[in-house]
Amino acid sequence: MLYLNFLIVLLLFCLNYGRATTTGQPVLEALDGTPVVHFTLNRRGGAFEATKTGNDSVDLNTLVEQLTNVESRYNLTRRVVKGNKLVRKAKSLKIDGQSDDSLMGDVASKGTWHAMISIGDPPQAIEMDLNMLTSDFYVLYTTSHAGSRFDDYFSQSFAKSNEHPFPSCSLPSDLFHFPTIKKTLSLSFAYCRPLKTSLRTLGPSGCMLGLAPSDQLSQTGVKRILPQLLDENAIERPIFSLMLINGREGVLSVGGTVARAVDLVVEQTANELDRAGAQSKIETLVQENGKALGDVTGKSAAKRSFTKRRGKVNQEKANRQADWENEWTWNDVQGAEGWWQTLMQGVWVDGSRVLQNQAVVFDINSPFILAPPLAAKALYASIAGSRPLEAPFSNFYAFPCMNPPSLEFEFHGRRFPVMRGGRGRDWNSAAIPGGKFSLGRLRHGSGYCVGMVVETRMGLREEKEDMTGSGKQGIKSVAAGAGSLAGNGMRDVWVMGEAFFRSIGGAYDVSPSTLPNSSRRSLE
Helix, strand or coil: CHHHHHHHHHHHHHHHHEEECCCCCEEECCCCCCCCEEEEEEECCCCCCCECCCCCEECHHHHHHHHHHHHHHHHHEEEEEECCEEEEEECCEEECCCCCCCCCCCCCCCCCEEEEEEECCCCEEEEEEEECCCCCEEEECCCCCCECCCCHHHCCCCECCCCCCECCEECCEEEEEECCCCEEEEEECEEECCCCCCHHHHCCEEEEEECCCCHHHCCCCCCCHHHHHHHCCCCCCCEEEEEECCCCEEEEEECCCCHHHHHHHHHHHHHHHHHHHHHHHHHHHHHHHCCHHHHHHHHHHHHHHHHHHHHHHHHHHHHHHHCHHHHCEEEECCCCECCCEEEEEEEEECCEEEEEEEEEEECCCCCCEEECHHHHHHHHHCCCCCEECCCCCCCCEEEECCCCCCEEEEECCEEEEEECCCCEECCCCCEECCHHHEEEECCCCCCEEEECEEECCCCHHHHHHHHHCCCCCCEEECCCCCHHHCCCCCCCEEEECHHHHCCCCEEEECCHHHCCCCCEEEEC
8 A cells, every 4th residue: 555655645646736848748857956857757668458449359460479579588698607697798780691780779779768868068958768687878870760860060169089999889978967966968979870771771860878887888988977967966866767657658767766755745735724723723813713813823833833743754755764775675686797686586376486596687668477487387376277379379367257367476575466356447447357467368368367377488489599500590609608508598588577566666776785685676
């Protein structure tokens, strides 16, 4: 219930305290003056729709296509031994002997969460895509008219650079405008303009904000945006947080979380109610006594009550600020350095633990929660009446729509409710059979629904291809070698996708001193 209250207040915060940028897009105000940069997030193309148009049954072919797209993103990296640790690096892809100028992550792709940011003088608004699987911060300019474009020619503040750490990419600097902290800062970024002979120039323009915690996943060598903001004293803490309000909108906070802003909204709401109550009391006294003395007495009493209440709220706020780290459940990052990967201690279905000690990776751009084969089978075996679908849809499972489970994930000894049982409503406020655990009915009129947790066979297939030298024709990947380092390292690893972020607010600590083994993820 604590989370539900938090989400309701956050919605009020977004509606009442948003303001428009030069592009007309709303942004969140940093009302308490703390150095936290808030971005309003939107999902390109709208909320993920698994069902057919005008129907509550799923389109299985579309689901398979989406699953293939998601899994392909994890095959862009390899694991290598560097010093005394295991790290992730971008694969080198060469197609038909051409030079490798491909960057991880596709800008302006459908289904990607993005924010608006303004660059240059005069400001040019551009869509900035979030990507938790890379650490690059780059702007891509192509000859295509698709996407959103930043043109250095029209920026008076653009500072060119002779450095070219990656094909067709330079490392300039320019002014970035952050309305929520009311600052304009000069930041470095990779500016990439593919050659006209490159296939990449036919794609859309845009911006990529890599949120991965390690520089090992940077192809351009540019400094990540969060350390740059710390160097400029624009923020105080090396953390960022993500919160999805629904299937279309969310909040990215850099340098802190939305929690303090929400606390302020609660305080301001209480103050407004106090004022309204005091005014009502004054009017009542005047009506009863018909004297100015009653008005003065009412005002004095209201002022004393208001001052006392505000002092109590400020003291509580100060106490929360003093031990803010203790109010979160922090998890250490594990596995090969690169992604936000940690250990999930347990999976609970209807109050019973069915799995324990599962490796998980967090990825906001995955529309599903992905589970490895053994874990998916164990999960659905605990749901009465569930069964896997027949090939070629065997990655998906069906369960009785009238028997949706309550799903909880355990981190650091604390259980977090992700999906509750019972017939519910999806994030678009439209009735959906099977509750939030459901992608939709198996077919029209069926009593079975398709589950949100999808089986993934990543790692198994890639290990076989790397060890045998097979793979897609015409593409040669520089693998780390056979054996334990073959493949993408996603064998027996979960992916916590969009549905997870809609249920749990998280903060991510990227302190340099904590990498690679002590970077932390907080769960509320």
